[in-house]
Amino acid sequence: MTDSRPVLTMTGISKSFPGVRALHDVDFRLFPGEVHALMGENGAGKSTLIKVLTGVYGIDEGVIILGDEQVAFSGPMQAAGAGVSTVYQEVNLCPNLSVAENIFIGREPRRFGAVHWAEVRRRARALLTRLDLDIDVTAPVASYSLAVQQMVAIARAIDVRAQVLILDEPTSSLDAGEVEQLFRIMRQLRDEGIAILFVTHFLDQVYRIADRITVLRNGTLVGEYPTAELPQLALVEKMIGKDLDVLERIEEQPRPELATLEEGTPFVEVSQLSRRGAVAPFSLTIHAGEVVGLAGLLGSGRTEVARLFFGADRADHGDVAVSGEPASLRNPVQAINQGIGFCSENRRAEGIIPDLTVRENMILAMQAARGWLRRIPRRRQDELVDKYIKALSIRPANPDMPVRNLSGGNQQKVLLARWLITEPRLLILDEPTRGIDIGAKAEIQKLVVQLSDGGMAVLFISAELEEVLRLSHKIAVMRDREMVAHLVNDDTVDADRVMQTIATGTQREEANQ
Amino acid sequence: MSDANLRLRTLVGHRLFWPVAVLVAMLAANTIYRPGFLAIEVNNGHLYGTPIDILRLSAPLILVALGMTLVISTGGIDLSVGSICAISGAIACLYISEAPDQNNLGMVFTALAMALGVALVLGAWNGVLVSIIGIQPIIATLILMVAGRGLAQLITEGQIITINSGPYRAIGLGHFLTLPLAIFIALGAALLIAAFTRRTALGMIVESVGGNREASRLAGIRSGRVVFLVYVVSAACAAIAGFMITANVSSADGNAAGLWVELDAILAVVIGGTSLAGGRFYLSGTILGALIIQTLTTSVYAMNISPQTALLFKAVVVIAVCLIQAPAFRAKFGRRRRGTPPPPAPSPQRQKEEVPA
Amino acid sequence: MSVSSLTTRPSWAKLPRRQMPVLATLALLLVMYGIGVSQYQAFSNVQVIFNIFIDNGFLLVIAVGMTFVILTGGIDLSVGSVAAMTAMVSAWLLQSGLPALLVLVIALLIGPLLGFLMGCAIHFFDIQPFIVTLAGMFFARGMCTFISNASIPITDGFWTTMSQYRIGDPRGNFVSVSVIVAFVVVLVAAYVLAYTRLGRNVYAIGGNPQSALLMGLPLGRTRIAVYTISGLCAAIGGILLSFYTLSGAPLIAVGMELDVIAAVVIGGTVLTGGSGYVFGTVLGVLVLGVIQTLITFDGSLNSWWTKIVIGGLLFAFILLQRLIGIRYK
Known part of the structure; x- marks a missing residue:
């Protein structure tokens, strides 16, 4: 591969958003006829890199060279015209239109000014045959599976004589057979000389398809490696990093031993819980006062597990027992009545009600549980809200400010307060420290310790391994939508061991014991 | 920034500023045009x-606009209110x-109870279509419209x-404490709804559902x-x-009663500051909006x-109010015209959501 | 593994699913016509069908414009008022002595211009179509009475010729010029929707606006275009209306937008956009026409049954759309 010249070279790319440096001095190259995996955790800068490449954002510094020319695209369309096509995670097709039309809309072959349908269909068939896909091109796209839709999107992308094909998490909602189908097409396109930039969260897939890997972390380049020379463990280490930052300074407090915690009846015990397309059957017990960490890469099924615990999604199979009694967690109301609270990772879409005030956002869950007729008296509201504004040091300390005006970290604290006010017995925290500043992060971690000391069970999800290790009594490891291991967080467990489990999925046997 | 300037900005920024300003301006214009406009006499x-x-x-x-306010707050719309007016009156x-x-007073109350009962059933029909069957509100209520x-x-x-019924006529034209009874009924309904939404948690829950249903x-x-x-x-x-509408004229016309009242009501709600996208609702703003519309109609008469x-005037008012409230319009013209500093730049997270990817 | 296993549904299930609403409308129409023929002898007369077209020609034209708007997922409440305004302006200009051709051109320009402005407001300022076209409706209706409070008769030669000219066969069956115009509009619209980029973009935007944007389709231009087209159709409908009534009346066609929306929905076009045909709209208008005719023939039923039946049909068709899951979003 080194014998050819790169088709795309990005040098010294920097991009900042107000308050955040999304990319800093990143280099990236792409050779014709290779599948190049772009890896990194949340916030590493993968999507920003793709967006500056395709012209969604402008760049602050740096140079992009496509072929022999320096380019700065005004948007995805111009990029596609120049041969850089993108296929997004959510398939961007019009579901009501036919396959053929989705491939050609906007540049249909025409005759006498009218769309030449026979030609559209013929060319669509030819293109799909090239992708080894034999489907009825006149049927609406919506009548096909996501995998086929994905391939139709690829067909649309490569029809404009693509040199570079960007596949942004194309496999996240495909099953094994569909992934295989997609890979066959990717290999074929690669062999035709197209450079493919592949973003995925599935490690297995990277090692099956990618020729080369570029790793980003926190907006900087970690390195570029031929896949063969980068073992999985090393890759995970490079993605997650080992910087024991400021958070390490949280004073170690004496924590109750796991053995003592696990003496009584577990607060919640699920066995073989599963949901099709989301997470394979898993079992997990959580005792009062216990912090259970969920480790795993983004997209490994961490959030899906949390949602099943809370009834945000319904499980297809499996049994749940709460305090030893069989229970049902089929919707959030049931879960809340059992004393479970859930802070979603998606603060904006699933957490805050942006129009409402800090106060209203805080008391919402408690009020919902009481029913609308029994309004929480104003004095009680003030007590609760003041207490948590102080306890969580929410800034600005103004309960009547619309929550949308708060910073991300403070919004997160408001959501924490919403659930703490309901005095839950199990609190599920999905990425509670993502996208917030270091100070707020430390405070939230400290709070988790306090809560568990007070007897609350916590299911703690984080992409940052150090954080999970520091807080959890035991750790369940997720990999490719499967819970592959349960680790007791004692002296034998360290970041290396967890990473190894994430990377290789071993210790499955131990998990089943 | 000077203190007075700050105070002015706070005043202008108040959500009821523009509706009140428009109402005052209309009353003033009327008084100038016809000095006796504001005169009240006792007879x-x-x-x-x-x-x-x-x-x-x-x-x-x-009344209609108050109910509409709640519907719009949940992110819905109710086009059937005009028809329901006509049915209940009939x-x-x-x-x-x-x-x-x-x-006979008892008989009139029976009539009112019956009509109200039917209206509740019709409202429940709309509610079932929207909340259980999941049809878009605008379409679901179009059926009944x-x-x-x-x-x-x-x-x-x-x-x-x-009809020739004193008690029924009183609903529209009667007096109580020197003022028309209708004013008290509307006021009573407003207070009742305000109490029901603000003294209980209903209002907050409605706003919460309209603001972010999944959350x-x-x-x-x-x-x-x-x-x-x-x-x-x-x-x-x-x-x-x-x-009220039928009592005003002591007759029920299935065709004309409450015609276009749904449009006026939606307008009143929007003028009052409640967003058609749902979320926060403002009962006081809605009442002001209704008064503005009626003042407009009366002054034109x-x-x-x-x-x-x-x-024609209504069209102008609608467009003006919607433009003032449209974020896109404010972004394009507001900054330049008022010379206010640009709004705080969106956080990267927000940008992420806005750019479809 | 074989590729065909990736498809979720067998191919035989696909075709009728998409066409089901239109087929249901067609079936309904045939059933209603069958009832009419079996109950009333005169119903089988071909002229009955022609009369339905003659009486509803303007409705058909306006419904075609509305089909464009609804296909993008929007709505246009202004059409009835714009039609009335067009008729009013024509009558007024003719009364003041302008030549017929010039009047025709002016009258046909006002509707599209208003539609264009409404489309701009919807696109550039991101205000809901419902509100913008509501304002448009108020404006156009206001203009009607601004021009005159009373009905203005039309005596112009061209207009009366157009109104009275009959195109018929030897057996005495005939249609009016309006019907021909309506058919031309239907054919042109069907062609535009099926064979031009504009038409295909309309469907794409109704299917998924974000995707359409990412596919590089001109979202704004198309949106403005559909409201302009709707305005043009409303204007043509207004002219046909003035042929039909030979006058411009300030309060004509009040509430017509509801009939138009009902016809489009009954014709199988999905109100959330992206699915539907002009042919379906023709059927929808015919259904409304046949209902009216049946009720007229019956004599014992009153006109308000029309509204109740239309409401019932609306419900049935919306439920049907919901059940077969045409809402792709």
């Missing part, structure tokens, strides 16, 4: 005058017209039912019930407005312009 112990008329005539619109008038003694007119005419058999579900709110409820409340408000032509 037979009742107050009379244009301002009183405006209040009295705006009562039905206020039922009440039909029952009264067939009674042996049209002035079309069919309801027919039902109203079916009830009146295409005739205009004329509300995850906070344990059963949003379906709330959505169902607001359509029932809206229908009840429309029914009472229907009584007073200037001897045909009521239909008043629609």
Whole structure:
């Protein structure tokens, strides 16, 4: 591969958003006829890199060279015209239109000014045959599976004589057979000389398809490696990093031993819980006062597990027992009545009600549980809200400010307060420290310790391994939508061991014991 | 920034500033055009005058708009209120017209209860379509908007039912404490709804559902019930407005009663500052909005312009208010014109969401 | 593994699913016509069908414009008022002595201009179509009475010729010029929707606006275009209306937008956009026409039954759309 010249070279790319440096001095190259995996955790800068490449954002510094020319695209369309096509995670097709039309809309072959349908269909068939896909091109796209839709999107992308094909998490909602189908097409396109930039969260897939890997972390380049020379463990280490930052300074407090915690009846015990397309059957017990960490890469099924615990999604199979009694967690109301609270990772879409005030956002869950007729008296509201504004040091300390005006970290604290006010017995925290500043992060971690000391069970999800290790009594490891291991967080467990489990999925046997 | 300047900005920034300003400007313009506009005189112990008329005539619109406010707050819309006005008015008038003694108070109350009951059923129909079957509100209520007119005419058999009932007439034209009774009914409904939404947690829950439905579900709110409820409340408000409209003329016309009141009501809600996208609602703003619309209509009457032509002014007001409130318009023109500093730049997270990827 | 296993549904299930609403409308129409023929002898007369077209020609034209708007997922409440305004302006200009051709051109320009402005407001300022076209409706209706409070008769030669000219066969069956115009509009619209980029973009935007944007389709231009087209159709409908009534009346066509929306929905076009045909709209208008005719023939039923039946049909068709899951979003 080194014998050819790169088709795309990005040098010294920097991009900042107000308050955040999304990319800093990143280099990236792409050779014709290779599948190049772009890896990194949340916030590493993968999507920003793709967006500056395709012209969604402008760049602050740096140079992009496509072929022999320096380019700065005004948007995805111009990029596609120049041969850089993108296929997004959510398939961007019009579901009501036919396959053929989705491939050609906007540049249909025409005759006498009218769309030449026979030609559209013929060319669509030819293109799909090239992708080894034999489907009825006149049927609406919506009548096909996501995998086929994905391939139709690829067909649309490569029809404009693509040199570079960007596949942004194309496999996240495909099953094994569909992934295989997609890979066959990717290999074929690669062999035709197209450079493919592949973003995925599935490690297995990277090692099956990618020729080369570029790793980003926190907006900087970690390195570029031929896949063969980068073992999985090393890759995970490079993605997650080992910087024991400021958070390490949280004073170690004496924590109750796991053995003592696990003496009584577990607060919640699920066995073989599963949901099709989301997470394979898993079992997990959580005792009062216990912090259970969920480790795993983004997209490994961490959030899906949390949602099943809370009834945000319904499980297809499996049994749940709460305090030893069989229970049902089929919707959030049931879960809340059992004393479970859930802070979603998606603060904006699933957490805050942006129009409402800090106060209203805080008391919402408690009020919902009481029913609308029994309004929480104003004095009680003030007590609760003041207490948590102080306890969580929410800034600005103004309960009547619309929550949308708060910073991300403070919004997160408001959501924490919403659930703490309901005095839950199990609190599920999905990425509670993502996208917030270091100070707020430390405070939230400290709070988790306090809560568990007070007897609350916590299911703690984080992409940052150090954080999970520091807080959890035991750790369940997720990999490719499967819970592959349960680790007791004692002296034998360290970041290396967890990473190894994430990377290789071993210790499955131990998990089943 | 000087203190006075700051205070001015706070005032201008208040959500009721523009509605109040528009109302005051209209009243002022009227007074200049016709100096006697604001005069109120006492006659037979009742107050009379244009301002009183405006209040009295705006009562039905206020009622309908109050119910509409709740519906819009959940992110919905109710197009069927005009038809419900017509149906409830028709039922009440039909029952009264067939009674042996049209002035019997008990009989009138039975009529009102019956009509209100039917309206509640119609509201429940809308609620079921929207919250259980999951049809878009604008379409779900369109069904009753079309069919309801027919039902109203079916009830009146295409005739205009004329009645001669003192108690019923009083709903529209009666007086109480020197003021028209209709004003008190509208005020009472407003206070009742305000109490029901603000003294309980209902208001907050409605706003929460309208502001972010998924987040509300995850906070344990059963949003379906709330959505169902607001359509029932809206229908009840429309029914009472229907009584007033028919009582004003002591007759029920299935075709004309409450015609276009849904559009005026939506307009009043939007002028009052409640966003059509749902979320926060402002009952006081809605009432102001209804008063603005009625003042506009009345002043156009007073200037001897045909009521239909008043629609021209209404169109201008709608566009002006919507433009002022449209974020896109503010972003394009507001900054330049007022010279205010640009709004805080969105956080990267927000940008991420706005760019479809 | 074989590729065909990736498809979720067998191919035989696909075709009728998409066409089901239109087929249901067609079936309904045939059933209603069958009832009419079996109950009333005169119903089988071909002229009955022609009369339905003659009486509803303007409705058909306006419904075609509305089909464009609804296909993008929007709505246009202004059409009835714009039609009335067009008729009013024509009558007024003719009365003041302008030549017929010039009047025709002016009248046909006002509707599209208003539609264009409304489309701009919707696109550039991101205000809901419902509100913008509501304002448009108020404006157009206001203009009607602004021009005159009373009905203005039309005596112009061209207009009366157009109104009275009959195109018929030897047996005495005939249609009016309006019907021909309506058919031309239907054919042109069907061609535009099926064979031009504009038409295909309309469907794409109704299917998924974000995707359409990412596919590089001109979202704004198409949106403005559909409201302009709707305005043009409303204007043509207004002219046909003035042929039909030979006058401009300020309060004509009040509430017509509801009939138009009902016809489009009954014709199988999905109100959330992206699915539907002009042919379906023709059927929808015919359904409304046949209902009216049946009720007229019956004599014992009153006109308000029309509204109740239309409401019932609306419900049935919306439920049907919901059940077969045409809402792709």
